[in-house]
Amino acid sequence: MSDPLLTKRGTNGPLMRAASRANVMSLVSAPSRGVGAGPPPRTDQLSFDELGTPLRDTTFVVFDLETTGTRPGRDAITEIGAVKVRGGEVLGEFATLVDPGMPVPPQIVALTGITTAMLHDAPPISRVLPAFLEFAAGAVLVAHNAPFDTGFLRAVCSEHGYAWPKPAVVCTVRLARRVLSRQDTPNYRLSALAALFGASTTPNHRALVDARATVDVLHGLLELLGPLGVHSLEELIDYLPEVTPAQRSKRGLAAHLPERPGVYLFRGPSEEVLYVGTASNLRRRVRQYFTGSESRGRIREMVALAQRVDGIECAHALEAQVRELRLLAAHRPAYNRRSKNPHGSWWVALTEEAFPRLSVVRTVRDGALGPFRTQAAARLAADVLAGATGLRTCTQRIPVRAPSGRPCVLAELGRCGAPCAGLQSESEYSPGVNAVIDLVDGRSAAPLETALRQLETLAEARHFEQAARRRDELAVLVRAVDRAHRLSALAAIPELVAAAPDSSRGWEFAVLRYGRLASAGVARRGVAPMPVVEALVAAAETVDPGPGPLRGAPAEEVGLLLRWLTRPGVRLVRTAVPWAEPAHGAGGWESWLARVETAVSLEYTERE
Known part of the structure; x- marks a missing residue:
């Protein structure tokens, strides 16, 4: 043929x-x-x-x-x-x-x-x-x-x-x-x-x-x-015969749920929350736990324990995702694995002393850099930033007058001015501190430029392995600074109203206050949108800003809102203050990061 x-x-x-x-x-x-x-x-x-x-x-x-x-x-x-x-x-x-x-x-x-x-x-x-x-x-x-x-x-x-x-x-x-x-x-x-x-x-x-x-x-x-x-x-795609007849008989637990987007909570014999999830169709999604294939053993165990399923109907998927994060933090369900600690991020902050150093902390404070998902990532960023600014990495407290320490190996290598031995005054030490503050606030990216010059020096000296390691470490810092600036810029806005088109040519609305979702709603096709916006704003949650770059908002929620706002088609209806990111932050390093990712990909391919 x-x-x-x-x-x-x-x-x-x-x-x-x-x-x-x-x-x-x-x-x-x-x-x-x-x-x-x-x-x-x-x-x-x-x-x-x-x-x-x-x-x-x-x-x-x-x-x-x-x-x-x-x-x-x-x-x-x-x-x-x-x-x-x-x-x-x-x-x-x-x-x-x-x-x-x-x-x-x-x-x-x-x-x-x-x-x-x-x-x-x-x-x-x-x-x-x-x-x-x-x-x-x-x-x-x-x-x-x-x-x-x-x-x-x-x-x-x-x-x-x-x-x-x-x-x-x-x-x-x-x-x-x-x-x-x-x-x-x-x-x-x-x-x-x-x-x-x-x-x-x-x-x-x-x-x-x-x-x-x-x-x-x-x-x-x-x-x-x-x-x-x-x-x-x-059900055909999800079919799994290991689901027992007893589990299949629990399909009735989903009968009362609406066919709407929202959040569902599986509850155990003592009314404890076992599992929290989101769905675009609550009834259909929950029924799949009883009739469909579920390869995760812990979820099959959870379904066997479940006595009731509660549903919370939401206006749209964004509200459901935010409510899921908050419910996970509130109930800490035993069968969920993620997002149980919304304030469990790590931060890099300057210590309060005469010769400040960079410290990795759990408690957020004003002027801190972050959030970081892991302590290791925060420590790596702190080390790169200290190396680029000349800040000390030792943990001893150094008095302003008559320091009595001895220079360490880092001082001999030229990576520290040895204030512990009196070889560097407070005024001589302060430019490095100010450089960190300016980087976190988005006024200057000088530490990043210094780290890049150090990287280029290693490459010119043909120390390629060390240069590649420094390149990857600098990329971690650049991404962290860029993410910090984006999140903090959104969290600083007292009120922002945005709209996204839905699948039926209507609008999905979100009212944000200091990095939190304060209200959500929809205007179906043919419904005048602005009266809906005014009603949502009037009924929105009152949010008092807290400490730190994110004004007390959970990092995961701010990140979720940021991703939603930057999707194609989302429009800003109005904002209390301009939404702007720092002009001298890490945003201008996107092309450099793209080259780094390409180089890493090529190196991985060559190793394979």
Whole structure:
């Protein structure tokens, strides 16, 4: 075949498709081909409004590849076959041989019957790939041993400059292992499953024939999943048989939740909060914990303990994310792993003494640099900053008069003026202190420039390993200063109102005060937005600014709001004071950081 062959068929396949005889309450009936007795029909199935994307309305592209070997990126595709189905009806087929640009190994010829001569006039993958991607666009990909087939597709997409569309993928091998036991089938090969489900075609290691057989296997497996409560695409993707019947019976805990964005809280036997999460659709997301696949053992344990699920409806996703952060800090749920300590950041601050040094602290104060997520990152930034400004790194307190210490090794190396030994006066020491203050306040980036000159000196002296280490350390400091300036600039604003367009051509509003979300709301399409804004501002939380660069706001919340504000399409409605970042901060170092990241990437590639 010299070109991809696309045909459309309007008839049903050989099986009575499970999807085609679905009703409102159930997608599939009990299996009728003797694959075990199957579980008895359930009475607690999903209602129609609780379905995600019903399987009967889902378009599947069931495909198979033949290749010259098993290594994506090194071996090549020799044949593609695919069948597009929806609701039990075959919508079309795609089949073509592919010129691999290399000889077909003898063992592959023996397996598939595809010879090098057969592929002489076949189109190359560069012609076949766009046609197949168009054929499969918007559909769920299905394959027997899907990681193998999708691995080759991803490799050729990357090779020929196509972005991988990231479709939902269903692997019939994996699905069969979760549905069928060894009593049902001796193995999970396509030939065995095709015989089990009475497929109309017998697999023969040719792409289209194997794809047709996989269609019959898929529908046979869907028939078995229907009585287990799997009725939607989301439940199919998430399906996990390790969920016990007792856990599945808890689906009713989500019945009262709205189909709106918000935050959900799982509560235990003593009303304790076990887990907090966010969702764009509260009811659908919570039900997935009881019907879907959850590979994390601690979450399965949490679901088994849960006695109730509370939901807090939110205006939009931003409000839900902020409420999640606050609830995590308030309740410290045992089964959440992140964001339980909103004020647990690290800061770099000058000590209050005659000859100040840089100290890594937990308690934020005015003039501190941060926040840092880890103590190690804060210490690294402090060391780089001290080296660039000449501040001492020893921890002893030095009196202003008659210091009696002895110079250390750093003084001998010229990295410290030795105020401890009286070799540097307070006035001589103060320029380094002022340089740190000016950098944190955004008035000057002189310490960064000094550190860069030190780095260049090392490179010129051909101390490349040391220079690379200093470069990476300086990059950490630059990123920290840049983030600190961005966060502190937002946290300094008494009130800011912003709007983002929603998916229905309405507006999502957020009222920010001193780096906190004070109010949130929406104006649906056709609703005048400014009266909504005035109502939100009038009802907004009163926020009193606290100490430190972030005015007492949690760093994670300020960072979350900053990311939302800088998304494409977000508009400022009004602000009490101009929102501006320092002109002489680290923002001008973006091009340098980009070069550093490129250099690090190249070095990593060379090592590999």
